Structures are given as C-alpha cells and as structure tokens.
Amino acid sequence: MTRTALSNGLGCCPRCQKINKMQSEKQQCSRCAHWFYSRKPNSLQHTLAWTVTSLVLFIPANIYPMMTLHTFGKTEASTILQGIATFIQTGHYPIAFIIFIASFIIPLGKIIGLFFLVYHVKHRSNMSLKRQSHLFHIVENIGPWSMLDVFVVVVMASVVNLGFISNIEVSLGASYFALMVIATLMAAHSFDSRLLWDNNNNKEQTHE
C-alpha cells in the first residue's frame, strides 16, 4: 500500500514544489511563503458547480445560433448542429467531423468526464487510479480545444464582412458556447486530482 504525502503529514507547495511538513490544514511554505493547502479546499464542490454551470450553458449554446450569415439581405442563422448539418449536406464530411468533435463531443465529453471524476471521488469507483488520472489529463488538456469553434466564428465574423453581399455576425450561441467552455475549464482547474488517490488510499485502508 502506497502512502501519500498527506498521510505522512507532508504537503507540496504548488508554487515552488517544496515539500513542507503540514502543521495545519492551511500553512505557509517554508521556502516561498506561499499559503497553501494540502488539498484544494472544496475542490469537488467547485468542480461540480462549474460542471453544472457548463452543462446549463451547453443547452443554449446549442440551441442558439452561433453565427448569422447575411447574404444579399437574406439572413441565415445557424446553430452548431445546423452548421454541421450544412457541411454534411454540402459533402464536407471532414470539416463536419472536426467541428462535430471539437464543438460538440469534446465539451460534452468534458462535462461527462468531470461528472464522472467527481462521482468517482465521492463514491470510490472501481476504475483504476491510473485510468482515472488518465481521464483527468484528457479532460484537462483537450478542454481549450473547444474554443476552436469560438475562434472560427470570431475569425469568420471579422474576415467575412462584405457589407450587403455577405456578412457574418457572431450570435448569442457563441457567447454561451464560450462561457460553457470557460466553465468546463474552470471545472477542470478546480478539480484536485490528488483526491483521486486520497480516495484510493482510503479504500485500501477500508479494505485493511
């Protein structure tokens, strides 16, 4: 059975990585005087709150159009899924796939992954610690890629500006989408991955 630093009364300063002896829940790093906790306080609550927020924002982000295309006075507003459908109709399957992944699957996957991790921390899942860590890294690293869609929309809105002939406006959906991505990022950031193995140790202790 491995022992964690916490179980040995040690804590790592998140700024200078110095291992300090934990005298209290919150203490100052002996080297860089950075106040830190041995574990992020209320990590699960924060993560859960942001995840819920992102889930809530995910809905309008997909219902409201991301951008509005004005062509010769004709207005065409499209949501993410409508845009993907348009690409599929026009035969641009790779692009449709990319956008579908980046704009739909990844945010949704992140939200689901975060929920899973939070659940796992609370209720010790059977998933191996290694896998859990892996999941967490995936969630943490691919999160920013979800902003791809927002960037595409913003770039197009600024580039395609031909006045009456063709004009693209960023719509409300993009804002929701961006907020949703930010919320997932916040959720991933507030998740203290050490809780994963804390739990794992507790489980082993229980087994003992």
Next chain:
Amino acid sequence: MSNKQHHPLDAIISSKESVSAVWLVPIIALLFGAWLIVKAVYERGVYITVQFNQASGIVVGKTEVRYKGLPIGVVKQVEVTDDLQSLLVQIEMVASSEELLTDNTTFWYVTADVSFQGVTGLDTLISGSYINVQPDLEHRGNPSRFFVALNEAPELDKSTPGLHITLKTNTLGSINTNSPVSFKQIPVGHVSGVQYNVDDATVDISVFIKPEHAYLVKENSIFWNASGFEFTGSLTSGINVKTESVGSIISGGVAFDDPKFSTPLPSAKSGHEFTLHPDFQTAEMGHEITLMLDWDTGIDKGALIEYQGLTLGVIESFSKIDPTSRKITAIAKVSPRVVPYLTSDSQFYTVTPELDLGGVTNLRTLLKGSHLSLRPSLKGEPQTQFNVYAHKPAYDYDEPGLHIMLTASNVESLKIGTHIYYKKQPVGTVQAIENKTSEQVIVHIHIKEQYKQYVKSNTRFWNTSGVKIKAGIQGVDVKAHSLQSILSGGIAFDTQETVNAKSVNNGDLFPLLSSRKIAKQSLPLTLLVADAKGIKRSTRIIHRGNVIGSVHAIKHKQDHHEVVVGLLPEFDYLLKESTKFWLVDPRLTLSGVTDTNAFFGGSYIAVLAGKGAFKQRFHMYQKPPAKELHASGLQLTLMSDNGASLVPGSPVTYKGISVGQIDSVDLSNNGDSTLITITIDEENQHLVNQFSRFYVSSGISLTTDLTSVSLQAESVETILRGGISFYNPEEGATPLTKEGEKFTLFSSRHKAKIAGQAISIKFTNIAGIKAGLSIKFHQQIIGSISYVDFINQEQGAVAYGYLTDYGKRFAVEGSKFYFDEASIGLTGNKHISSALQGGFIGVSPGKGKAKTHFIAANSAPATKALPYGLNLTLAANSLGSIRVGNPVLYKQVAVGSVIGIDLADNADKVNIYINISDRYTPLVTAESKFWNTSGFSLEAGLFSGVNVESESLESLMSGGVAFATPNQMSTEQMTLPAVFKLYQSVEPEWQTWSPKIPLASQ
C-alpha cells in the same frame, strides 16, 4: 456529545464542509437558462398553416414570411394536401404577430415579375422568393391559424407608407394593376388594385402614391386616364397628340395634375376619393352642372361647351330623358374657372351647324358637331342646373353694347344670330325675334359696344336678306350685302350725319325697313286717298321714270286711307303746294302693255311737280291731273296717231337724258289723233326749238337691209317704260319759248329722222307700191313712204312720204320719182339689194322751185349726164344688147360706163349716154370711133379656120361700147361733137390705132 467525550483527547477536528460560494455560478447559469427558457417559451413563434396553390421555390426553413420586407416568419414545413391539389405550408410566425393573424390576414407568394410596368420582386432573384403577409392591422377578423394564400399580390396594402387614394370611374379602360400614375409625366405611383364597386356601380381604382410624392396630390387634384394616345384635333389649333409615358401608352396609366383654375387645396390624405376622368380634356372640366336640353338639339355626349371659341366644358352623360316634358337632362363638366360665372343669370344655348342656301354658319360645328355655348353672368345666385336654349338667347340690357328693338312686318330670312351690318361690317346680331301681333314682329338686336355710336335717333335699319337684283336698261345690278347676308339674311343700318341726331338708349324702337332703298327714302310724306286699291307697301313713287320713293305704310282710317310714303331726300323739291300725286295702273290690252313699268313693277304713284310752300300731306288722285299751263317748265302738246305705250309720268328724254315727263295722254277733240301733253323742265327747255322732232322712244326699232342690221333702242329703260325723245335737226335754232306749242310725235326715231319734207307722189302703176318703201337717190336713202292712199284702182295711188333732211333738196320741180325694182336677167342684174326689199322709189334730181306733189314717172328717166367725168352721147340705129351700166372699153379696159339709154327726141336714133371717168377723158377726141361690142364676131374661112372675137367676156354677155382714137394727134384741139355715132361693128383699122396719150397719174 462524543465531541465532549473526546475533548481531552486529541480529537480529530474535521471541519464541516461548508457550501462553497462557487455554487452561485451554476445557480446564475441555471437562472439564466431558466430565463432563457421562459423567454423562449414566451417568444415561441405562432405556427400557422397556409394553403398555396403552387409553391415553387418555397424552401423549408429558408423561405421567409415578410411584412414590409421584414421577416416575421419562416416556413417550417411543406406538405401536400390529401387531394394533391395544393400545398400546406407550415409557418412559424413571430409571437408578436399572433394577434394580427385573423381571417382577414392575407398571404401571397412573391416572385420576380417582369412586365411593362417594370420589374417587381427583383430582390427575390437573389434572396429567393418569399411569402408576403398583409396582417389584419385593424384586428377586425377572428383569430385564425389556417389561411389560404392569394394567387397574386392583393391591392397594395394600405399600411405601405405613401398615399393611398381611390379613383372612381365608369370604365376601366386599359388601366391595370401596376399601371403607372404620373404627375407631369413623372412616375409617382402606381395602380395598386382595381375592383368593381357594387354599391355605386363604379370601378374603384386604388392608387398608391409614393410617400415622397404624396404631397403632390391635392384634395382637388384632377385625375385622368392617360392610357394610349389622345388626339385632339381642331380646325384652329391643329392636331395635338398627347401621351404620357410609353408604358402608359401600351398598358394604360393614370395622370393627375393640380387644378389649373383654382387654388390647390391641402394635400390629400389616404383614403381620399377622386374621380378618374376619361381624358385630360374632361379632367380639366372639374365642375359638374346639370343642363336641361331641348328635344332636338343634336347634342351628344362629348359635346363641348364653348364660350368665344374657348372650350369650357363637355357633356359627360345623360341622366334623364323625359319624353313627356321633352327635356333631356345632361350632366356636364365645366372648367372650374367659369364656376363664378354660373349663376341664375347665366344662359346656355346650343349652337348647331346650319347649312342652307346662304352657306354654312358655324362651320366649325359642322366638323365638330353641335356644341353648347355659354353666356356667363356674374349676377344672380350660383346655380348648377341650367336650361339650355335652342338658340342664342337675347342679351340682357346690362350686356355692354346697345340693345334696341326693330319693328317689322315680317322677319323674312332673319334669324337669331343674324348679323347687323354697318357699312358691310358686322357690328351686332339679332338677339331675339318676338311675334307681337300677327302683323308685327319685334326684332331685338344688339350692337356691339364699339359700334354703338353709329346708331343715332335718325338711323334707319333695313333688311338686307337675300339678293336684290335690279335689272334696268343700263344693266343688271345685283345688290347683296355680303355672301353671308345673302345666305343668312342680315340687317343693315345707316345713319345720316346730321347735327341734331340724338343718341339712342337701350330699348329704343326703330322700324325695320324692307330694303336699303326704302331706308334711303327718308323723306316722309302722307298721301290721302279714298280708295287704297292698288296701293300696297312698297308701291313705288315714280317721277320721270325714276323711282324716287315708295309706300312705307298704309294707315286705314274710317273714310280714307293715309299712305305713308318715303321719298329720297334729294327730291324734297317735289313737296310743294301744287305738287300732284296720282296712281298709275298697268293696263294690259290686246295691243300690248301700256306701261311695262307698271306692268312689271305693279301700280305706282306718279308725281307732277308743283310750286308753292313746303307741304307733306297731299291728296292723291286716281288719274292723272290736267297740267296747268302756268306750271313750271315748258308745256308742249304732241300729236300722234296713237298713244299706245305712252303713259303719264314717262320721261321725255333728250340724248338719253330725262328732261321732262309726259303729263297726260288724251284723244283730240275729233278723236282722230292723240294729244299728249308733256312738260320740259325749265332748266332744259332751251333744248326745244321749233324744229325739234319728237318721237316715241319706246320699244325697239329694227332696220335691216342686205348689208346691215340696225337695232335701235333709246335705252332699255324706255323700251320697258316707254317715253318720248326728241332731237333737233337744226342746231342752233332759237329756243322755243311759247307754251303749248304743238308738235308731231313720230312713232320712231327713224321716222323722225327721215321726216324732213313731206311729199306725195302719185303712181299710176301701183304694182309694188307700199308703205315703207325707201326713196333712194343713187342707192342712198333719202326718204321713205309712210303710207299709200289708194285713190282708185285704175287711177293709181298717192304715196305719202318724207324726205330726209338731206333729201329735201329733191323736193323741187323737175325731180322725177319712179318705182324701180330688182331685175335679174341675162343682160345684167340691177338693184339686187332691192330684190329682197321689194323695190324702191328712185329719184332723179331736178332743179327749180320747191315742190311737194309729184307724179311718178313710169320708169326711171334716162340719165344723160353725171356731174363728174366726161359725158358723151352716142347715137345708134338700134340699141342691141347695150344696157345701162355696160362698160365702155378702150383697148378692152373699162374706162367708163353706159349711164343712160333713151330714144332720141325725134325717135330716129337711140341715144346712149356714156360717162368716161375723169382720168380717161383725154382718150376721147373728136375723131374717136365708138362701136358696139355686144356679142361676138364669128369669121369662118375655108383655110383660115374659125375666128371668134369678142371685146370681153363681160361685154360678150352683157354688151358694151368700145372706142378707139386715131394715131395722128391733131395739134388743134377740136371740140367734141355733141353726138358720136355708134357703129355696129368695128373696122379692123381702128383696132390698130395706138396713139400715145398722156393720162393723168392716178
């Protein structure tokens, strides 16, 4: 209390996990999301279903529903109805439109449309077709979710910014939806819809004016149908083609403009109703009036209302035709500018073309049809209903100009509108003709203001209607005022320039005289007569053959009649105390017409000038009064066999000039002749002397002979009227001063001319003797036989005749008269000219005392000598074929002629008198030999053949005398013997004589 228990121990303090503030984030997000949901639910679109008959281009999710170009809905679903006939389109409309969606809401599909009016829906070419919606903005209908789309755009919806007005018209013409509406040819709008209005049975045309032009439409703007071409042609203004734009030519259009003659009212509001006029001309006539037309006016729809040639209005329709009152009610539109003049005093009347013998009046209307004319008035109450007079009504007296009345006995060809002429210039018109009594007509006339001053109290009006032809001996005088007055009649007037003429007021009464002549006869005169038989209006007053006046009126009194006569003013000298007037009737008898003048012209009144004080009332005689010797002028008596064709009053002329007149024609006491008394005017009486010869100048004398026809007439006047002329054969004789001298009246000028000396010739042989034979001397007429008195068959007859003034010298002793006539024979033709005339009476002059009674010789006396040439006497044993007139030949040249043949006094020889022309007298000497060349000599010899010899063909035929003179010229001039011997044949030697004898050059 486990904590208390563990207190001494190192209790594990596990702080209770507090709820983190970060949960506010999802709560806010949730709240936000919830708000979005609420908002989405709240803003959820209204789903409606619209049924389309066709929906090419409708795309689900793309095709929008627009209202004023703004998308308010989008197609959500398209499906086909069960019967496969139409499409059901599900549309999500914005929530705010919910209450506008009632069963009054209309949908229609908009696609691009290209037509003459332009291209519409061009935006749909790029943006795709869309569904347009006309919401029920007024919320009148019931809420509905199912709609049936219109097949095409409805009338422009009233909510479109701009002006929405309605035009009312009877017929649509070529106006169509989208037809342009133009203002001064600027397109400012279009027809947005057309529909039939059942209520007032008109076509309502909805018109949309673009907002930027809406202010152009005033409340009294006039609209007209500008479709197609509009031709307006008139004689005066030429042809005018008026069109709006090309689009409106082809597809119709509406134009409007400000009212020209009234102040534009404020701009019209939407919903205003206007009348659409069929054309511009009608449109100009904005004011509607009602006209009551008579039955036979010939006014049709479209007839113009004109005033002084300006078109003021037009008949638009007929609202009522009433057979009982025989009135037609017409609705007319008149120009608003005349509205102030349409009062109860205004008068409308019809002007119709009139084509008659006199020409065409109102020629313009002949081409354009009848029209109405207006006499505007500012007086009276404004009025919109008018009676239309069939003729131009009389002017009111307040109309500028002069209004006077003329009394006439008949109107002749006068009509309303007939012109009044002054110096052949139209200065006014007849306004009305009023029948006062059965015999009197009052003609109301109007003289234009600028000619008013020509009418004075002494102005005389006469009727110039028709043509007056006055034919006289001097020619034919056709009098007509003007062609127009010939045709249409007219009234002329003239004013004498006198100082005391007063000006004339409106309503003054003047007589209308029947002719200019009567009008000229301004000198009044009254004749009292017991019996007016034969006298009538216009009976002439004739003085010496001239018409000097006429009867203007006859007033019937109880016991007598007063004849009102007008005389030409220059004959005022006739109005003297002793002047006498009497009536001359025509007399038609078997012997002819005594007074052609009276015969043709009817009875007339003759005048015998008198002396004394001025007088204007006379008693008229029924027959010519006896002339008093002491009357002015030279009184003469003429004696004639027959007074036919002479009537009192006829003129006495001298060289064609009237110098007097016949006073009376009476039988002499014993009844065998006619006594005619004449008066020569004082100023002309010096023309008459004791040698004056009077003759009847009536009629025509025709004298013909072989060489000429002479038609002699004094003058046509005297031919018709009769008259006496005289001439003076002896010029310079002492004028006659004695009154009552008697003269012979010859029956013709010819007779007067030849009446130099009366002679009588007693003929024992009366063959060929008749009245009218000429007395000739050497073919020249020197007199004539006027009548033959057959004394006794055996003893012959006495011919009485006159020698002319030239022939008087033959009335002497020794003159011999004989009857001669034409003879045509082998030996010569004689007096061929008299062959047709039946002979003549020849004369051989004598010498001696004057003598008037002669006894005719049985044959013409031989002429023994002529006053010219060389007279010779030849003696022959027998005459042979020699005749008077045979030539005398010298070397076969005629140098003289035989002038007489007679037996010698003792009858032993025949004396042949010849005359040698002056030029050839030297040819005759005492030794000259004369021989008879009559016939020819025929010498026949056995060897010499036949030799026929003749002097000339003429002498061969008619005989003749030749002579020759010997060669030797005796120096001593021998006197010619009294008598030469005429040899019966020629000696050959004589023919060889050829002396040279100088002749006088020709």
